Amino acid sequence: MLEVGDIPVEIHRKDIKNLHLGVYPPDGRVRVSAPFRMDDEAVRMAIVSRLPWIRRKQQGFVSQARESAREMVTGESHYFQGRRYRLNVIERPGRSRVRLANSKTIELQVSPKTDTAGRRRVMERWYRRQMREQFPALLSEWEPVIGVHVAECRIKRMKTRWGSCNIDAKRIWLNLELIKKPFTCLEYVLVHEMVHMLERNHTERFRELMDHFLPDWRLRRDELNQAPLGHYNWTY
16 A cells, blocks of 8 residues: 555556556545556656546546435336336235336336345346346447457456456456446447457557447446446446
8 A cells, every 4th residue: 555645545566567547436446556567666656647637536436426225115216228217116926027117117026025135136137137138239249340259248246347357268247237327338348348358458559449449438438437326336
């Protein structure tokens, strides 16, 4: 840990060529990945040169909207593919299910006495199914464009990332929360991870590849990171 201008900074030494700096919600945590060859003073000076940018990012997180904890009751707001819906809970014997009742309402049907945790599990299974259904068309579109093959695309909850990629296994993991965001954000994160199969790190070449395959990727990234925060510290 290093303190620069009253800002605590997590320092992680890695076998990389360039220093990478990130500021993460919800409170603007600063994390730096630095090459082994870079001494502490060089790392400090690199952080000092980015202090104005760091403070702007932290201020942005302070003012960013946050979702309140969901109790899974009628009248709550829930998000799906970038749109806000009103939850309508129906207690009825039989199989639990979730459906879009109309353009403004998500209907959650559960058996009587299903507790909050149980209702959340039903909703999460529905979110996972909806998100998984997006994968075949997305991969069919982007694999020939980028020139890579994705062996497997999986979904999981992540505390600090929207996605990750195991390059050797050609496996991509995507954050379940992406199904709540606009489709363009899900597509951006998938393309981002697929491009990592061509360039492992966030180098200049990586950015050039993103510019080539998805010219508006920065706009999509900003849209994703400006969306209301959930209960984890997602950013990209």
